[in-house]
Amino acid sequence: MLFWIIVAVLIFALFQVKSLRQQWITGPAFKLFKKVLPPLTQTEREAMEAGSVWVEGDLFSGKPDWQRLYSMALPQLTAEEQSFLDNEVNELMTMIDDFDVIHQDKDFTDEAWRYMREKGFFAMIIPKEYGGKAFSALANSTIVSKIASRSVSAGVTVMVPNSLGPGELLSHYGTQQQKDYWLPRLANGTDIPCFALTGPEAGSDAGGIPDTGVVTMGEYEGKETLGIRLNWDKRYITLAPVATVLGLAFKLYDPDKLLGDKESIGITCALIPTSHPGVEVGQRHLPLEQAFMNGTTRGQDVFIPVDWIIGGPDYAGKGWRMLMECLSAGRGISLPALSTGNAQLSAQTTAIYASIRQQFGCSLYEFEGVQEGLAQLAANAYQAEAVRHLTAGAIDLGQKPAVVTAIAKFHMTEVARQSINIAMDIHGGKGIQMGPNNYLASLYMAMPVSITVEGANILTRNLMIFGQGATRCHPYVFDEMVAAAEPDFQAGLQQFEPLLFKHIKFALGNAFAAFGHGLTGARFASAPKDDANKRHTQQILRMSKALAICSDIAMLMLGGELKRREMLSARLGDVLSELYLASAVLKHFYSRGADSKEQPLVDYLIQQSLYNCEVALKGYCRHISNPVIGTLIKRLVFPWGSAYQPPKDTLKTQLALALCQDKALRDTITPMCYVGQNADDAVAVLNQAMDAIDALTPLMNKFKAAQKARTLPRKGSIFQLREQALAAGVISAEESVQIIAADELRKRVINVDEFDFDLSQASNADTKISHAA
Template sequence: MKQTNVDPRAVKPRARGPSAAVMRLMRKMGVMPKISPTERQALEAGHVWIDGDLFAGKANFKSLMSQPYNKLSDREQAFLDGPVMELCRLIPAWEINQTRHVSDEVLAFIKAKGFMGMLIPQEYGGLGFSWLAISTVLQTLNQVSVGAATFVTIANSLSAAELIKHYGTQAQKDFYLPRLASGEMVPCFGLTEPKAGSDAASMEASGHVFRDNDGVVKISLNFEKRYMTLGPVADLTTLACQLFDPGHLLGRVDEKGQPVSDIGITCVLLHKGTPGFTSGEHHMPIGDAFYNGPLHGKEVVVSLDNIIGGVEGAGLGWRMLMEQLAGGRAISLPAGAMAGMNLATTATGAYSMVRRQFNMPIGVMDGIAEKVAFINAMTYMMEAARVGVCSAIDDGVKPPVTSGALKLISTEVGAQAVIAGMDVMAGAGVMQGPSNILGRLYTSLPVGKTVEGASIMTRTMLTYGQGAVRCHPYALRIVKALEADEPAAFRNSLLGWVGHIVLGVGRTARLDVLRGRTGGIPAGVAPQTHTYYRRLAWAAARFGKLTDLALLTMGAKLKVLGMLSGRFTDAFTWMLLAEMALLRFEREGRRQEDLPLLAYSCEYALQRVQEAFEGIYSNWDAPVVGFFMRAVGKQMLRLNSLSHGPSDKLTKKAAATTQTYNEQFLRLNEGTFFPSEDKLGLGRLLKAFRLETESRPVIAKIVKAQKAKTLRRSDIRPALVNDALAGGVIDSAEAQLLHDAYQAMSDAITVDTFEPDQYFL
């Protein structure tokens, strides 16, 4: 990694000829967005993945179907079945929530079993797990306690270990990695400041290179950081700061040979207890309790060896962060969101059948089924994306646009799913206590939306802004040629783009007329799913053309048109999610019983894409083109819709996939930690659900007798069961089953109560 501080145009003679004239015109008209140095580093980080096909307007299903969709290795699965389950059983979730304290016993177990070093290679004492495994562990732990899971999350995401692993000197690897793996050093990551949140690169934290009295060159740090997760208890902080070398002691020169004093953003390793460095205060984040607080530093002196990567790493901090975030955004936050979605799926399907009102399970009522179906399908689709994207990252791809989109959509839809689950549980969802299943995660929902790129900015600026330049087949090449003043490269890219547009317009028109029929269906996929491939190909073609048109007619203005950009992000994200769901369906062997989930997912996703397109057409902010898009385009779009969303019939089928305690319910809920059946909350609910499912044939006998008027009408309560037994409608074993189910269902719907001395703090 090398830094360039010089504008190439400043050292080159001015280009001449027709291409150069067009270049000058394009620059003057602002056709292409200007890119700042920090944006450039973000753009250059990572890779273009299958997301590039969508921006090119040509969904490449052959490539999609060749993507990995991995499983955990035997070693990783054994860790999940062993230490992870053990830890879940050990964690006193409600107690942590109340006391805000993660006990020494829990922390000791986390450290002893290697949870803190999952990403650290085995040769350094870590577990050397894949990202898929790390994400799966985080997904499970977050369901039980965000507070305890936070230790594992921070240690295994963007903090010291990840950065040292990739950029550290050998001495740093040898010293820090074993200590981080064992948990001897608890890390935290220090980027955010009061004045630098979303605009993190504008940080004021500074490091000044100076020669100390002992003659050794060192760094003096001054900083005020806030929102540091694990900050109050961390032993090792990765501090991001602006590094200055006023005395040119590092000997850095630019391309012209001039000494450089503004070195740039640098990541420095900072030990707890270093004079001038104070930590220990707590913020009180909303939701499930976890440790978070500010860090203060005044003239904190550290060695140059504390720079990640040593002196060579000075000034490369932003690039390091962007490169690791390119994949990293797809790991911990989506795993946390999935924790909520998994719990919502398990609990809502079960609760909807265990809870009875109006003499029937609430789950058979349309309004409830609608929510259950939404939760089930979104979980199916989001889990597909989690596994698909983690697998790609494990294969060496780092797709920043997809990672950002996955972080955004998983935290958004995860929140919607948990809220839908709370609606279904109504009072039982609202009353807090150890029996409440979703409440603690519900209160944590805003956290996921805030960290690692707040949702609004990610939707309205980052995802499409980066994608349109980075993933588009020609945009970045043209921008680079314009910046470097390279007429030949510019001409080739521009001609390529023109050809791409011409071919694309024809293809989009054809797909429009034929409703995607010539879009290309990958060989051998399930026939019932052909319609989704067709309509996705059609949607992608339109998306690609709209992107070309946006770049041509709005260009640099796109950066500030956040609402429009946000709709493009929506269209892109839902297409990608539908693709991931299709990949999952194929890779899991086309399970027919899961078809309703796939169908709901695709119809829902295509409906959202349609809505996004309608919004884009209605708000196209360019003269002439905008008028035609509003007056003609929008009407055509509505007449020829991609989808009207899942039908009521499909919705009921999708709801039913989790409303019976059977193989499918257990399989779809493999990502959920099932506590033992005596445990308050989910444990008791699962017991009630199992017994409810077992007693359905017996209940059917009672209902039949009621219809025949040989048994009085009433809900299935003990007195009625006794009457049914006395009347010979059911036998004694069946009566016992109903009594057991009734008791379990009563236990499962019980909410917590507190004595005044427990309630008032």
């Protein structure tokens, strides 16, 4: 007994006496931490500190805060924003024939360009005092979504000036003089901006840009001026061929220390008129047959005054942080908006086409294989709208969630890619024949553009989501890294010591909770509502706890090596992403009034997310460095084996039938899908044909009764048997005309465009039927 008392006293003293504790416990732990952790560079620190942590921090820490999420009042469109959407946006759409824009003119008409400039399509984020519209992030997102469902080229053209670019950078960081001069000109369309970041030697690695500026004295407007001599070579720059003002990112050096005491100042952003001597712009790229302006800009020994730095000389070297904060907002607004327009157009048009098009005597949507694709289309459209609204709403609420916006960018562009692929598969030959009546081809061709910009999806998934998430969202890791970067060991240890014990307590709590939820199936976990989604929220909590403990184990075992184990860390990023997507779906459902018709969509998406979490975590356990540890983690998180299954076939059929048969629900989940008013608008014709065929339902019942009575042949559709039905008195002459009108619309939907042999002129698809098999 005395022995154990002595042991207990020694352990107590070890922890309570600071000198002993630091010598034997926290000191060695800190040394190990500094050894396994890679150095925290200033650039990395700025990237991690850029933006803010939002609900993703709760999910990463194993503590989803449902009260916070559900009570969050997301912004709605103002009357002014809604009016712009209903009027100016719709008017612009009538000016754009996407087929002509892409395949013939390779550009918008002068009328469309003038309209976009004069009506403020390039000034949505510029403050009102400078002549802009000061629209919300939600309005920006909604407008781009609507435009993109009509024309991706137009969507990108509008998106870029209202995302990362001179307008945003000036609004946040510009000097008063810069704002007073440039913002009114950008707002009224006098100037068109572009921003040059990417070059041949630096794509996703923005920190590795080779473009340089050297602080020196030079001549400007006949006077000796302190300035910068620039050399740059940029490509993939949207709007560059038509831009009148160039935002430029480069590395700034000051060898003569004219600005301060540092020779290497860092990444800097400047604003340069494209008419300035030495600036080269105008060489055009052709991004996958899209018509938006994209091209190159170069400059050699171009001298600019130092006052052209955005924010003035005080902001020299601060460009990296500026870019990180603005890039995250762009990811959260623009690209999810493009993807939502894509996903919703794919869902609406494919559902209608599958209802109209028949094979083997029945509509396409009656085939189970097609139903599987339609169910995913419905789910994707709903999820894209949920994520778009929540993420843009967060930005409007003052958040700058870098991790959330990376999640939104990656997953919504992948959702859009999946949707357009399913839509093309179901449309078959209709989807691959180009022409004015093909509403899918442009989306299909443009999809890789969204995948590659603002950080290619491989980079976003494998490096950014978890790479930033692990440090930004974890309650202690970033502070521990800052402590480890402290050059004075003792000072760093003082910061590290309290964090270490909090971290240990945090990890142990999550480990016990994850195991407990695994044993009980999370049935005793707290839930915000006792309704149909109670089990969903309990399971999300369970996976949140699992992610927290798995992340801590990975960081403990691998340290800095985890950064290079991209396939492993990406799986943890997948779990964080799925938890955010599931949370967005639940928020969307309740924000819209918890309509029971939408519950199957929620069930499908949550089941899919939970299943994806399990797949990712089991992959993590299988590939972590030590297989014994991997097995133990797997038993900790999934003590009874598999916990989740993908959605059942019956649920898929339910969603497919609802999408095709319930027009009100279809319109509800595809609100961003533009339906034109012109008689030749392909999506309008599609909807008109569906309405006309739906109106034939009473007549179809007459046909079925006549077929049952043997008055009409048993085989044949209402269109094939119309003349016989008229002759037999089953229908009236007026009803026959109604069937003919519906059949003409049906044929316009089914037929595809034809061209002369030189591919110069499209034939009228609703009157001419191809002779080719």
